[in-house]
Amino acid sequence: MTPATIIAAVVRRELLRAVRNQAEALYPLLFFALCVLMFPFALGTDSALLSKVAAGVVWVAALLASALSLEALFRADYADGTLEVLVVGGASLPLLGLGKAAAHWLLSGLPVLVLAIPLGLSLELQPALLGTLLATLALGSVCMSLIGAAISALTVGLRGGGLLLAMLILPLYIPVLIFGASATANAALGLPVAGELYFLAGLLVLALTLTPWATAAALRIRMS
Amino acid sequence: MSALQAFLHMGGYAPYVWTSYGLAAVLLIFNIVLPRRAEQAALRRLARREALGESHDTAS
Amino acid sequence: MNFAFLHKYASLMHFYRLSHTLTPWLAAATLALFAWGLVGGLLLAPTDYQQGDSFRIMYVHVPAAWMSMFVYVTMAVAGGVALIWKLKLAEIVSRACAPLGASFTFLALVTGSIWGKPMWGTWWVWDARLTSELILLFLYLGVIALHGALDDRRAGARAGAVLALIGVVNIPIIHFSVEWWSTLHQGATVSKFSKPSIHIDMLIPLLVMISAFQCYFAWSLLVRVRSEILDYDRNASWVRELGRAQEAGR
Numbered sequence: 001m002t003p004a005t006i007i008a009a010v011v012r013r014e015l016l017r018a019v020r021n022q023a024e025a026l027y028p029l030l031f032f033a034l035c036v037l038m039f040p041f042a043l044g045t046d047s048a049l050l051s052k053v054a055a056g057v058v059w060v061a062a063l064l065a066s067a068l069s070l071e072a073l074f075r076a077d078y079a080d081g082t083l084e085v086l087v088v089g090g091a092s093l094p095l096l097g098l099g100k101a102a103a104h105w106l107l108s109g110l111p112v113l114v115l116a117i118p119l120g121l122s123l124e125l126q127p128a129l130l131g132t133l134l135a136t137l138a139l140g141s142v143c144m145s146l147i148g149a150a151i152s153a154l155t156v157g158l159r160g161g162g163l164l165l166a167m168l169i170l171p172l173y174i175p176v177l178i179f180g181a182s183a184t185a186n187a188a189l190g191l192p193v194a195g196e197l198y199f200l201a202g203l204l205v206l207a208l209t210l211t212p213w214a215t216a217a218a219l220r221i222r223m224s
Numbered sequence: 225m226s227a228l229q230a231f232l233h234m235g236g237y238a239p240y241v242w243t244s245y246g247l248a249a250v251l252l253i254f255n256i257v258l259p260r261r262a263e264q265a266a267l268r269r270l271a272r273r274e275a276l277g278e279s280h281d282t283a284s
Numbered sequence: 285m286n287f288a289f290l291h292k293y294a295s296l297m298h299f300y301r302l303s304h305t306l307t308p309w310l311a312a313a314t315l316a317l318f319a320w321g322l323v324g325g326l327l328l329a330p331t332d333y334q335q336g337d338s339f340r341i342m343y344v345h346v347p348a349a350w351m352s353m354f355v356y357v358t359m360a361v362a363g364g365v366a367l368i369w370k371l372k373l374a375e376i377v378s379r380a381c382a383p384l385g386a387s388f389t390f391l392a393l394v395t396g397s398i399w400g401k402p403m404w405g406t407w408w409v410w411d412a413r414l415t416s417e418l419i420l421l422f423l424y425l426g427v428i429a430l431h432g433a434l435d436d437r438r439a440g441a442r443a444g445a446v447l448a449l450i451g452v453v454n455i456p457i458i459h460f461s462v463e464w465w466s467t468l469h470q471g472a473t474v475s476k477f478s479k480p481s482i483h484i485d486m487l488i489p490l491l492v493m494i495s496a497f498q499c500y501f502a503w504s505l506l507v508r509v510r511s512e513i514l515d516y517d518r519n520a521s522w523v524r525e526l527g528r529a530q531e532a533g534r
Contacts, residue, residue, distance in 0.1 A: 150450065154443055158433045168426040168447060171419050172454050175461035182468055203457070214450055217367065221442045231327070235337035240402055244395040248344040251387045255504045263511035270514065270527030 003095050010099025011106065017076065018107050028069035028108040029115055035061035036119045047124045054123035055133050055184035061119075062112050062137060063144065063177055067169050069108045070148040071155075071162035073100050074219075078156045087223035097215030101149040109141030132187040136180035139200040143176050146207040153218035176203060294373050296513045297522045303506040310503035317496035324489030332486075341399040343489060347497040348392035349413070352420055353455075355385035355501065359427070360452035363445025372516055373509075375441035378448065379431055380508040384501065386424035392417050412466035416459050423451045437516075 001009075018025040039057045043049055077083040086096060116137055117130060125133065148169060155165045183196035234241045292298050325343035332339040359381035366374035396414050397407050408414070427444045434440035482490075517523050 147450075151447075154430070154446055155433070160429070160433055164429060164433060167422075167429065171422045171426065171458070172450065174419060175454070175457045178461040178465045182465065185468075206453075210453065214446060217446050218443070221439055221446065224439065234340070235331060237336055237338035237402055240338055240398050241340050244341045244344050244398050247394055248348070248391055251391050252500060252504075255384060255387055256507060259504065259508040259511050263507070263514065266511055266514040267526065267530045270518065270523060271530035274524060274527040274531045 003092075006092060006095045007099040007102060010096055011103045014100065014103030014107065024072070025107055028065045029111050031068060032061050032065035032112050032115060033119060035064055036123065039123065051124035051126060054120055054125035055129065055188075056181045057123060058116050058120050058125070058133065059137070059140075059177055059181045059184075062116065062141065063170070063173050064166075065112055066104075066108060066141065066144045066148060067166040067173070068162055070104065070152040070169070071165055073104055073149060073152040074156040083156070083219070084223050087219050093216035093219050094212035096219070097149050097153065097212045098146075100152075100215070101145045101211070104148060105142055105145040109145050112141060113137055126188065129184050129187050132193055133184045135197060136183045136193075136200060139197065139204055140176040140180040143200070143204050143207045144173060146204075146211040147172055150211045150214040150218055153215045153222065156222060176200065179203075294371055296373060296376075296517045297520070299373055300510050300513050303510045307503055307506050310499055310506065314496060314499040314503050317492055317499055321489050321493035321496050324492060329486045329489050330483065335403060338399060338402050339486075341395050343493045345392060345395040345399055346490060347494045348388045348395060349417060350494055351497050351501060352385055352389040352392050352417065354498075355381050355388060356420065356424070356448070356455065357452060359385060360445075360448040363442075363448045366445050367442060367449075372438070373513075375438060375445070376509050376512045376516060377505070378445050379437075379441045380505055380512060382424060382428045382431060382444065384504060384508070386421065386428060388497075389417060389421045389424055393421060410466060412459075412463045415466065416462045419458055419462070420455070423455075427451070 036057055039053065040050065043053070074083060077086070087093065113134060116134060120130060120133060121127065151165055151169045151172070155161075155168065158164060179196045179199050183193040183200075186196065187193050232238060232242075293302055321343065325340055329340070331337055359378050362374045362378035362381065365371055366378055393414065396417065400409060400411075400414075401407050427447050430447050431440045431444045434443055514523060514526070
């Protein structure tokens with residue numbers, strides 16, 4: 001089997017599981033929307049204020065939704081023993097990690113991208129900035145899924161669960177957050193954002209090359 | 225103001241300077257005393273084990 | 285040069301004995317260096333014309349910040365050794381570094397904040413270096429949490445090692461990002477803690493204090509590691525021998 005078919009098989013399995021548990025698959029999106037909607041309640045509905053914070057709020061909400069939806073990534077396989085079989089049986093763990101990250105992005109990152117449009121606009125985000133926001137979110141969310149798969153593998157089944165995972169992963173998300181949010185802020189000032197986008201792309205490439213090995217190491221340690 | 229008083233006064237910044245140095249001292253002492261105590265406790269545990277005879281617990 | 289003699293010290297028993305030989309010397313060196321550094325920093329160094337005597341906080345803040353980075357790298361390197369060569373000693377060292385590094389980071393943060401109050405009037409500023417230090421504290425706390433979250437101590441140490449390695453790759457990225465972010469939002473490019481030039485009489489005590497902290501780290505690390513060794517190897521014959529000796533000595 002080629003690496004691509006292995007990854008596709010992993011992704012297909014995750015998508016099938018999502019189809020069977022549709023309610024659970026929607027949780028990240030509902031959480032994302034709720035998170036964003038908290039802010040007008042907290043800050044008031046002054047248009048000027050909201051439009052200033054819109055991109056940042058969408059970014060933080062996307063980040064939190066990604067972090068909290070990661071716990072489920074390996075949980076089911078861990079619970080029913082599939083994970084142990086895969087590790088002991090010699091499956092390619094880096095490819096498994098990539099497949100899980102890809103599935104996480106499809107089920108959580110991509111829908112968040114789509115939802116970011118109406119939610120961002122509801123926060124008075126200037127429509128002209130949507131392009132930048134979505135571009136940064138697209139690059140950043142893939143990074144987050146990749147890093148997330150490694151940390152999720154590291155913490156699967158532990159006491160403290162999702163919050164432990166979130167606590168471990170949020171500091172690692174900070175560079176993505178800084179460049180993603182500030183790109184939109186710069187775009188609002190009419191400044192070029194190519195630098196930020198290149199940096200995010202660079203982080204993405206780094207994550208793509210390094211995180212599968214971290215995920216593999218994490219799985220081996222946890223399943224030994 | 226005597227030399228000692230001037231030294232302690234730290235040009236008016238006494239609370240800031242001495243709190244910093246004090247905190248440093250506390251942390252540094254703490255990080256030696258605590259592991260030392262842990263080692264003594266481990267040795268006492270080992271002694272008790274030997275006194276009670278061979279035991280079969282496995283190291284984690 | 286033949287390094288084979290070092291292999292002996294990967295054995296827990298030999299390292300335990302070595303640590304008992306070394307720690308009195310390290311303790312003495314640490315105390316001597318601290319004495320020298322404190323006299324130099326608190327007494328001999330001239331008062332700064334801008335900051336008055338508050339600049340003396342530098343003599344704990346800077347070494348603490350330096351150590352916070354140094355210990356993280358040590359923790360990651362030891363972790364890497366533990367993962368690749370599966371050495372128990374490396375696992376123990378990596379694990380022991382975490383609370384020490386977190387203490388240094390906490391100290392750096394608090395002294396940085398205290399130093400800032402008389403200078404800028406606030407207890408906290410989102411300065412690039414302080415913010416990076418804060419993130420580093422969270423990275424340490426994460427490793428410590430992971431160490432404790434697994435029931436098997438060895439697996440916990442190895443999981444923490446993976447996290448530490450992920451963190452060590454991230455730290456330059458985080459530093460760069462935070463540096464970039466702080467200039468973005470402050471506009472000014474001068475870091476609040478920058479010192480364009482430092483008088484030699486102020487510099488020497490600083491270097492001595494940094495050495496003192498390094499010596500201290502070696503000392504406290506050895507003490508911490510050897511108490512863990514006793515637990516790790518508790519069924520080994522040499523440890524049981526120690527237990528018998530302790531029992532006989534009561």
